[in-house]
Amino acid sequence: MKANTLSTEEFEKHFLELGLQLGCDKVLNHSYETAYARHLSPLHQEPISLLEIGVGGEGYADGGQSLALWEALFPQAMIYGLDIYDKSQHNRDRVKTFIIDQSDATALYAFAQQYGPFDVIIDDGSHHRADVLTSLFALMPHVKEGGYYVIEDCSASYWPAYEGSTLAHEFLDTPIIWLKKAIEVVHREDLLFPQDNLPNWNLRSVSVYSGLGFLEVGHTRIGKNIPDSSGFYENQRELDELRYGQFKHFFTKFSLDAMASVQKILKSDHD
Numbered sequence: 001m002k003a004n005t006l007s008t009e010e011f012e013k014h015f016l017e018l019g020l021q022l023g024c025d026k027v028l029n030h031s032y033e034t035a036y037a038r039h040l041s042p043l044h045q046e047p048i049s050l051l052e053i054g055v056g057g058e059g060y061a062d063g064g065q066s067l068a069l070w071e072a073l074f075p076q077a078m079i080y081g082l083d084i085y086d087k088s089q090h091n092r093d094r095v096k097t098f099i100i101d102q103s104d105a106t107a108l109y110a111f112a113q114q115y116g117p118f119d120v121i122i123d124d125g126s127h128h129r130a131d132v133l134t135s136l137f138a139l140m141p142h143v144k145e146g147g148y149y150v151i152e153d154c155s156a157s158y159w160p161a162y163e164g165s166t167l168a169h170e171f172l173d174t175p176i177i178w179l180k181k182a183i184e185v186v187h188r189e190d191l192l193f194p195q196d197n198l199p200n201w202n203l204r205s206v207s208v209y210s211g212l213g214f215l216e217v218g219h220t221r222i223g224k225n226i227p228d229s230s231g232f233y234e235n236q237r238e239l240d241e242l243r244y245g246q247f248k249h250f251f252t253k254f255s256l257d258a259m260a261s262v263q264k265i266l267k268s269d270h271d
Helices: 008-022 034-042 065-073 105-115 129-142 154-158 175-186 231-271
Strands: 049-053 078-083 095-101 116-125 143-152 203-209 211-216
Touching: 008 034, 008 065, 008 143, 034 203, 034 211, 065 095, 095 116, 095 231, 105 129, 105 211, 105 231, 116 129, 129 143, 129 175, 154 175, 175 203, 175 211
Parallel strands: 049 078, 049 116, 078 095, 116 143
Antiparallel strands: 143 211, 203 211
């Protein structure tokens, strides 16, 4: 262990104390300190690059508690904050803010090209599903090997105020759905048939806590878990096709029909 490096337990305690001192909602409202400690404590003394979407305080001069928290927790880090409002009052030597709308994929890409790649990207922005997914797909390629893409308050996927739903949650494109799909991305090499709907992300692991999701970037192995010996792979493909092949178009159509019904309902609500 490096000098002055904190253990996971010490990092969590430090996170909690700083969060309370700063009035940061990561601690006050959500108790995210345990999850963050599990994943980020090894980076405590590293010269990492951390990007957070959402500085807080909306159009007012306050906010910035999270930026101050990261600045204190990672004394060697460069911290970037994106917000739709001017938050330059929080700029310091190791903290820089930028006015960028997270729904603007072009602006996100241009920013990441100039200042990335990043060790950690945290989305604590609007929590609206379209914004969260735009940021996820625009910025995921800019996370370093071994780094994390973190989605905060992903429970908003279940709430209509954030374009989510509990009743229709299986049929809406939400952050929760893509956290589930990320499990398939991790197991991509073990899927028997190509899945064209999966993004080309390089994921090592997926960790989900109440309201919080971590996508870890990187490879853990080369090759497949499924055995290649004795024709097992081809046998499994044939068996899967035999059992469910006649229904595969139905599975797709069912999903599309359900989604179309949901969209029709949503449209009628707005008419």
